[in-house]
Amino acid sequence: MKYGFVLPSGDARTAANLTVELERAGWDGIFLWEPVWGVDAWVSLTACAMVTEKLRLGTMLTPPSRMRPWKLASETATLDNLSGGRVILACGLGAPDVGFEAFGEVTDRKQRAELMDEALEITDGLWRTAAANDATFEHHGKHYNISVPAEFMTKPAPPTQQPRIPIWVVGAWPNAHEDGRPRPSYRSMQRVAKYDGWIPTSRGDDGNFRQSTPAEVRAGKTWLTDHDAVTQDIIMEGDTSADDPSAARAKVTEMADVGATWYIEAMWSATDHAAVLERARKGPPRID
Numbered sequence: 001m002k003y004g005f006v007l008p009s010g011d012a013r014t015a016a017n018l019t020v021e022l023e024r025a026g027w028d029g030i031f032l033w034e035p036v037w038g039v040d041a042w043v044s045l046t047a048c049a050m051v052t053e054k055l056r057l058g059t060m061l062t063p064p065s066r067m068r069p070w071k072l073a074s075e076t077a078t079l080d081n082l083s084g085g086r087v088i089l090a091c092g093l094g095a096p097d098v099g100f101e102a103f104g105e106v107t108d109r110k111q112r113a114e115l116m117d118e119a120l121e122i123t124d125g126l127w128r129t130a131a132a133n134d135a136t137f138e139h140h141g142k143h144y145n146i147s148v149p150a151e152f153m154t155k156p157a158p159p160t161q162q163p164r165i166p167i168w169v170v171g172a173w174p175n176a177h178e179d180g181r182p183r184p185s186y187r188s189m190q191r192v193a194k195y196d197g198w199i200p201t202s203r204g205d206d207g208n209f210r211q212s213t214p215a216e217v218r219a220g221k222t223w224l225t226d227h228d229a230v231t232q233d234i235i236m237e238g239d240t241s242a243d244d245p246s247a248a249r250a251k252v253t254e255m256a257d258v259g260a261t262w263y264i265e266a267m268w269s270a271t272d273h274a275a276v277l278e279r280a281r282k283g284p285p286r287i288d
Contacts, residue, residue: 006031006264011044030056061170062090065094065105076089089167091120122144169188237264
């Protein structure tokens with residue numbers, strides 16, 4: 001089990017300072033929110049990379065539907081090189097109620113899913129093209145048409161991590177209920193199966209998404225195994241108190257028992273940075 005920590009708010013300097021504390025306390029990664037408008041996650045992660053040596057660096061999470069995939073590929077590869085291969089790209093459709101409409105971003109769920117699928121294909125394809133030292137790249141889809149000739153003016157450096165930077169993807173299991181029986185979201189799980197990590201989510205009877213229960217994660221993992229998924233990591237979030245280590249370890253143990261490989265401490269509602277810093281300094285709820 002590896003242990004990550006979400007910074008719920010703060011600028012790049014706050015993130016860099018927290019990262020030093022996290023590495024010192026034995027955490028394995030820091031994850032930043034990527035807003036439509038606000039403190040830039042990748043600039044902040046660059047600051048984090050400059051003051052640490054081992055901590056993994058990622059977002060929680062990036063919505064590729066509103067990214068230019070070639071820009072995302074460039075940013076992540078550049079940071080992966082700078083950090084010595086420590087980047088993780090965590091992706092999902094995002095929450096459109098945090099500014100998508102205000103800035104003219106796509107809000108339709110189906111279209112965002114289409115854009116995400118193509119964006120991930122392009123991002124991965126550009127990384128692999130760079131690794132092969134071949135500037136030629138083509139993608140012809142519904143939303144993107146790309147033809148990069150061999151004589152293109154720049155030859156970008158490939159990511160340090162090969163065959164690619166790990167891509168974590170949100171996948172719904174189950175995403176709906178029909179006649180009282182859970183029905184998996186095959187489209188989102190098929191997307192997960194192509195990549196390196198699964199961030200489980202489930203849709204309840206009220207139509208809202210929530211983190212999957214351990215039983216749902218176990219069922220989803222079985223589905224991935226049965227469908228020859230390349231997925232290696234299962235990522236689950238929680239909020240534990242270092243003042244109650246037994247309860248914290250019990251929560252993480254339950255996640256590990258159904259296959260989770262990453263536990264992310266996510267104090268999303270925290271407004272007191274001192275409390276966030278105190279939790280970070282007390283270290284992860286290790287079970288190993």
